Amino acid sequence: MTQLQARGLVKSYGPTPALRGITVDIGEGEIVAVTAPSGCGKSTLLHCLAGILRPDAGEVSWRGHRLDTWSEAARSRLRRTEFGVLFQFGQLVAELTAAENVALPLLLAGTGRRAARTAALTWLDRLGVADCADVRPGEMSGGQQQRCATARALVTEPRVLFADEPTGALDTLAGEQVLTQLVRLAREQHTSVVLVTHEPRIAAYADREVVLRDGVIDHTGLGLDAPLAGGSR
Amino acid sequence: MSTPHLLLGLLATGTMHGYELKRAHDSRLPQARPLAFGQVYATLGRLQRDGLVASTGPERLAGPDRTAYTLTEQGRATLDQWLSSVEPPMPYVNSPLFTKVVVALLVADVDRARAYLVAQRRAHTERLRELTALKTAPSATVDDVVAADYAIAHLDADLRWLHTTLDRVADWHREVHS
Ligand SMILES: Nc1ncnc2c1ncn2[C@@H]1O[C@H](COP(=O)(O)OP(=O)(O)OP(=O)(O)O)[C@@H](O)[C@H]1O
Ligand SMILES: [Mg+2]
Numbered sequence: 001m002t003q004l005q006a007r008g009l010v011k012s013y014g015p016t017p018a019l020r021g022i023t024v025d026i027g028e029g030e031i032v033a034v035t036a037p038s039g040c041g042k043s044t045l046l047h048c049l050a051g052i053l054r055p056d057a058g059e060v061s062w063r064g065h066r067l068d069t070w071s072e073a074a075r076s077r078l079r080r081t082e083f084g085v086l087f088q089f090g091q092l093v094a095e096l097t098a099a100e101n102v103a104l105p106l107l108l109a110g111t112g113r114r115a116a117r118t119a120a121l122t123w124l125d126r127l128g129v130a131d132c133a134d135v136r137p138g139e140m141s142g143g144q145q146q147r148c149a150t151a152r153a154l155v156t157e158p159r160v161l162f163a164d165e166p167t168g169a170l171d172t173l174a175g176e177q178v179l180t181q182l183v184r185l186a187r188e189q190h191t192s193v194v195l196v197t198h199e200p201r202i203a204a205y206a207d208r209e210v211v212l213r214d215g216v217i218d219h220t221g222l223g224l225d226a227p228l229a230g231g232s233r
Numbered sequence: 234m235s236t237p238h239l240l241l242g243l244l245a246t247g248t249m250h251g252y253e254l255k256r257a258h259d260s261r262l263p264q265a266r267p268l269a270f271g272q273v274y275a276t277l278g279r280l281q282r283d284g285l286v287a288s289t290g291p292e293r294l295a296g297p298d299r300t301a302y303t304l305t306e307q308g309r310a311t312l313d314q315w316l317s318s319v320e321p322p323m324p325y326v327n328s329p330l331f332t333k334v335v336v337a338l339l340v341a342d343v344d345r346a347r348a349y350l351v352a353q354r355r356a357h358t359e360r361l362r363e364l365t366a367l368k369t370a371p372s373a374t375v376d377d378v379v380a381a382d383y384a385i386a387h388l389d390a391d392l393r394w395l396h397t398t399l400d401r402v403a404d405w406h407r408e409v410h411s
Contacts, residue, residue: 184371
């Protein structure tokens, strides 16, 4: 079933149009890459789909229900329970250990301390960073931090994971390891993934690619559709 | 073009018949274009002529399939030298992708060149996805991953070039016809 559906999304920051009419569907368990050159609206689209930003026009539906008209509290509850987010720089809480960071979303959702810690340790292990459980982010490498952030994004077993350049700060090999695990675990639990990237080789991990250009869809990739005049200017 | 050295390398692991060499090649390099038997025998013939391999067994009587080949001293030296020499890093720019855009701009117009670039970008993207699936499959061996990595890195480089050239092709056309 379609998890997320966006219709005619328009979003401007003051006079700057970032999205100029985007329509896209994200299926259950589907991994969709959103690619575009810098400044073409990738992050804005991701934030609209995740209910972080409200579009100026158009609609976003979550499993058939309009999401963009919900209150901030309702959207934030949805983000806590059904969505996971992962950014370029993991954004772990500096004062907490890896295990505490990963347990945090569960604690916020009302899980007990012990169960949350157990789950956190399981997920750190799945991401190959069990060693880091009691270490604070400042003492970890970028790759280790990003794996912890991935564990934190997946620990609630979200239905959709929003990842904005999740490997952008890592070298090729470290990025690849994070991504391989992210994709494998997402597939195992049928989590849909919206993967924002400007790199073709990262987009290649997805089932489908949506290519933006200046706020509109330039073309979508899987070889079935005819290309619009790609980069036609 | 490195087939002779590859055969020398395989023979360094032990004496082999032509068909064993072909099999060893195809299993060591599963992603490479498979070697034709004819190519194996032709290459072995030249290596033997140059004294880099020696044949053992009843060659004339039983035909090439019965002949086994061994690396000679000289063959070993040639192999060592090849292993320690650095390949010239892209001395010429002669990709068929590049050439095709040049010719499109000569004989046709920007749209023709652009249509080609878009179609090639699509084909590259699909292959990139295929290879990524291959290397991330749970059954992938290090052999698979390393071979896929090589192709992925080159496709990725081509894709970057295709992207930037799409943006430059109009300027390029103007320059070609000025
Ligand atoms: N908070 C903001 N205030 C004003 N303008 C913004 C803001 N965020 C984004 N923009 C503008 O909106 C457009 C789209 O930005 P967005 O961040 O969505 O692009 P992007 O594709 O994610 O780029 P990048 O690859 O650089 O992250 C850009 O022109 C950008 O300058
Ligand atoms: Mg961005």
